[in-house]
């Protein structure tokens with residue numbers, strides 16, 4: 325039987341991203357219905373993104389300036405990790421490439437030998453995006469392309485995508501799902517029963533009901549792989565504040581005694597939150613700590629969110645794919661959740677069943693998604709595990725806990741020789757891993773012998789010739805704020 329009717333349960337970021345992409349890319353052949361409940365709020369956070377979102381928008385034909393104005397968006401060049409190694413250090417993980425590499429060795433090898441020669445520049449000083457972030461500058465450049473992402477208002481983004489999807493024929497049904505009906509023979513989902521009595525039938529269902537995971541878990545009992553032993557944060561408190569300064573082009577992730585705080589600058593306001601482990605910090609204390617550490621007056625009530633880090637044992641089960649929080653959750657330290665939604669949607673489109681759902685498609689979807697999530701998990705653990713913060717039991721636990729062997733291997737290799745190898749199509753590449761490993765205090769013992777093909781003077785010239793054009797480019801770039809005013813100023817701002 326041909327798949328004709330697709331039903332999306334849930335209208336948060338995941339639901340509307342799925343609706344937008346399916347209607348744009350497969351819409352002519354499908355009837356798409358999205359069910360969401362006005363009674364049940366979306367999670368209301370999820371406002372920092374990574375550069376892959378630009379690809380998603382290009383696929384959909386979304387116009388950047390219009391989207392940014394509609395969602396109060398600002399540009400994001402990376403994340404500033406404050407006090408993660410210890411309370412007196414900070415580093416930026418930027419989205420850009422760093423320096424220049426050769427076929428055998430990444431730039432960190434050249435930089436590392438520079439240290440031996442007394443050139444003590446930070447690794448990040450060889451990255452245009454990182455230096456632009458520090459200088460609070462942004463522009464779409466003619467001579468080179470900056471790698472950037474956005475900070476956006478999650479509610480406005482869902483609204484924007486809703487408009488986009490409805491224009492392409494997506495039918496929105498408002499109502500609370502009270503029951504999910506399944507076929508007694510094969511266990512596939514048949515329909516959603518709403519509180520109004522209305523029944524929404526479908527051939528294929530996408531579970532975007534957030535942490536409620538009504539279809540994939542409450543109905544199909546798919547099971548969950550729990551990662552909280554190595555990512556123990558299980559709570560967040562979030563609050564919005566008025567801006568007290570012009571928006572900066574990066575996210576702040578500030579380490580706290582039992583977690584970390586985010587600051588996400590939008591055009592009109594700032595999104596703040598504290599992610600923490602309730603074993604080491606009661607909810608009341610977290611709330612107090614967050615409110616004591618925001619800049620600007622709160623414009624929303626602090627909201628408590630509970631979560632369990634991990635993923636569904638199957639992301640695609642029977643005739644249901646879970647996206648967003650229904651599929652699993654890795655805390656937002658590297659802003660990867662929206663990216664995972666987008667990857668899930670594109671993977672689903674690539675494996676979209678022609679007629680009957682076959683188990684091979686689902687298996688492939690599950691294998692790819694799990695690998696992707698596990699490599700992101702390892703990258704997040706890296707930030708925590710390599711801390712040297714004294715005194716806090718939370719950070720001591722993270723330092724001493726067992727970590728996945730895949731991560732141990734990577735840390736040891738980098739520590740010894742500065743080497744890193746990208747695997748498959750994992751999200752974070754060598755520049756990202758190198759920035760975080762160096763930022764978290766690893767100084768590789770050695771470097772690749774190919775670097776010694778340069779004399780000391782040649783290496784100095786090589787490094788100088790990378791740094792100087794970066795400085796010159798940044799000198800002539802406008803401030804981030806000025807650029808936004810010209811390019812994509814929001815009407816409400």
Ligand code: FAD
Nearest residue numbers: 334335336337338366367370372501534648649656661662
């Ligand atoms: P939700 O937003 O919770 O939406 C669920 C939808 O399901 C709603 O429309 C609701 O009405 C509907 N629903 C639920 N039950 C029913 C029912 N019975 N009947 C009808 N409808 C129902 N991601 C990032 O990429 N960057 C970040 O910076 C980031 N920060 C985060 C910070 C925190 C603290 C958390 C918890 C998450 C963060 N995320 C971040 C993740 C991001 O918020 C989510 O991936 C994203 O918002 C998608 O959520 P969702 O659509 O899956 O769920």
